[in-house]
Amino acid sequence: MRPKILVVEDDTRLRLLVLEALSTEGYDLTSAESYEDAVKAIEAEEFDVLLTDVNLPGKSGLDLLPICLRRSPRTYLMVMTAYGSIDTAVQAMKLGAQDFLCKPIPLKDLISAVRVAVEKNAAGPGRFEPETASDSPIIGRSVVMLNLLEQVNIIAPYKINVLITGETGTGKELIARAIHQASPREKNSLVAVNCAAIPEHLLEDELFGHVKGAFTGAQSERKGRFEQADGGTLFLDEIGDMDLAMQSKLLRVLQESEFERLGSGKTVKVDVRVVAATSADLERKILDGSFRADLYHRLNVVHLRVPALRERPDDIMPLSQGLLDRFCERSGLPSKSIASDTCHKLVSYNFPGNVRQLQNAIERAAIFSGQSAEVRVEHLPEEIKEQGSMFQMPAAHTVPVTIPDEGIDFSEVVSQVERNLLIQTLDKTGGNKLQAAKLLNLKRTTLVEKIKRLQIDSAEEEAEAA
Ligand SMILES: Nc1ncnc2c1ncn2[C@@H]1O[C@H](COP(=O)(O)OP(=O)(O)OP(=O)(O)O)[C@@H](O)[C@H]1O
Ligand SMILES: [Mg+2]
CATH class of the missing domain: 3.40.50.2300 (Response regulator)
Structure with a gap:
């Protein structure tokens, strides 16, 4: 075709x-x-x-x-x-x-x-080529995200341990799942353990299991997560929260692929690939003595860093629309688009809570917009709605930061700033002066007068003729 x-x-x-x-x-x-x-x-x-x-x-x-x-x-x-x-x-x-x-x-x-x-x-989609389609879990089209997914595809087939780091809500767990799915272990289980959610004294039992009578209340034997993940992948989330005693036990399994259930002398051998994730700074933890350097090196055979959402702003719109489509479909809401001023608000926000925060904002907006076919600014959470207006500071180089010894031509500099603002705004409104005046909070007549004075119309015509 x-x-x-x-x-x-x-x-x-x-x-x-x-x-x-x-x-x-x-x-x-x-x-x-x-x-x-x-x-x-x-x-x-x-x-x-x-x-x-x-x-x-x-x-x-x-x-x-x-x-x-x-x-x-x-x-x-x-x-x-x-x-x-x-x-x-x-x-x-x-x-x-x-x-x-x-x-x-x-x-x-x-x-x-x-x-x-x-x-x-x-070139077509690869195995983990991201899409905005609602059936694909990972959405992203920024260069950093595409590179990350390429790394996932490269390392997935090998039984090497992977450490995934990144701020909270960036998608570390999704990446861990993608590694498992793209690996030959995909037929077997991916078992996830959140080390932060399990009390320290129970984590050993959770990971290694026990035999009957191992401790009071152990009325029957129980397989631990390592055994459940045999042939598959064990995802150790929030590894930075694991205590030092448990870290040594984990290190041994990683080195020897064997362990004993609690209360048993019998060694169990397993074939498990470990993928660990953390939003903590492990290197700092090593320095302050709360994380073992040898365990870090074992886990960190490959290190994947999931970038914060503000480092990949070109993912914001594909994510917003993709997550909106998924949510509407799941919740029986009509399918919706995102109004263009709402897009501008979303892309200008810096999302400290990353994709999770964006997802919450989009789902909330979908609910507030009800049966309407469009998500608008009023449906967004306050923090996104209220952050900096669409006014953008003129490019820094147009305003001298320090006044040179020879001084500046004040009127000329101010005109230049005005000129830039007007051109940017007209650019944004596709030349519509009424809309531009609204964006700048000016009367239309004032705007028209400025356009004339700053000779912007003639500059536009020249550019168009080019
Ligand atoms: N690229 C993406 N495409 C689609 N959804 C995403 C993407 N990244 C993250 N999400 C969604 O955002 C939410 C947070 O992602 P996830 O749980 O993987 O983050 P995390 O880095 O593990 O966070 P935490 O450090 O808080 O555990 C999830 O609902 C996930 O489905
Ligand atoms: Mg997580």
Whole structure:
């Protein structure tokens, strides 16, 4: 099948040029000249690549990204714009764009960028290629997450111990499960033990089991978690909370693959792969003497670090939409999309509680939005709703941090800051002055007067002509 490409560009001349250039590559091309046409096209069929302009009449092409992602998570999203502002690029990437092209774009560069997009897409999903589809457990399309999943696939087949670290709620347990599922042990059990949840004196029994009469109340024998995981994987969660005595016992099993049940002299041999996880800083614990260095090295044959969500903002929207779809499906709610100002709030928040916090926020929003087909800002929890407004500080380099000895031209610097703010805002609203005025809390007439004074209209026209 020929790769399907959707080109969204309101400038007729440019649209035709792009279509003509891409037609030489044998793609199945569709074009749209407005946001509304693009939405219709996206709803009608799945595309391999979406190539969209940012400034569409009255709308921003960036708003197409979440819509497209939701309809077809595998579509490769490419954005082009005449302004080339860093903020637009960052915003586009956060909303899931994989490529950002600045106009004027030489046609040969455009052709090769689209070729790369098509090839990347055709490479197809690997075993743990993340998706936003509701049946795939791990959602993510950021480079760091893709790299992590690639490491999972590489190490999964080998019986080596793995240590997974990362802040709370980043998805360590999901990664542990992914390792098990991608391994030949998948047919056998994955047994999970939360070391923090089991009182210290019971952990030994939990892990190694006991024989009848081993202690008062041991009326029958019981297999421990190690034996239950024989042939499979033992997931030791919150390993940082294990006490020192238990750490020595664990070390022995890891070294010799054998242990005794409580109350028994008989050695039990097991074939278990251990995956451990912690949000604690084990190296610090080693320094303060609360974690054994030798155990650390045994567990840490491979170290996987799950990045905090704020380190991979381009996962926020795919996660939000994916988790929303799952929740709505499970809870019998109508399927919902996320309004574009809500997307902006989500991507600007820093999520100290990581994916778990995002998941809670999305599920709560799904409930509060009831039968509505859209999740809006008012449905978000306070901390996400209330954090910094959409106002972004102008780029630091436009405001001198220190005043040089020769002084500055105050009016010129202030004009430059004003100019940047206006361009960014107009960029965001796709040139719509009324919306821009609202975002800046200005009267429309004041905005229009500033646009004239700062000669922004003429700059826009020049950029468009480029
Ligand atoms: N990439 C992801 N895709 C989909 N869901 C995710 C992803 N990462 C995390 N989650 C979800 O977020 C929640 C927290 O993930 P998980 O329990 O794996 O985190 P954790 O790092 O083990 O947290 P903790 O340190 O608190 O134990 C779970 O409900 C999980 O399903
Ligand atoms: Mg966990």
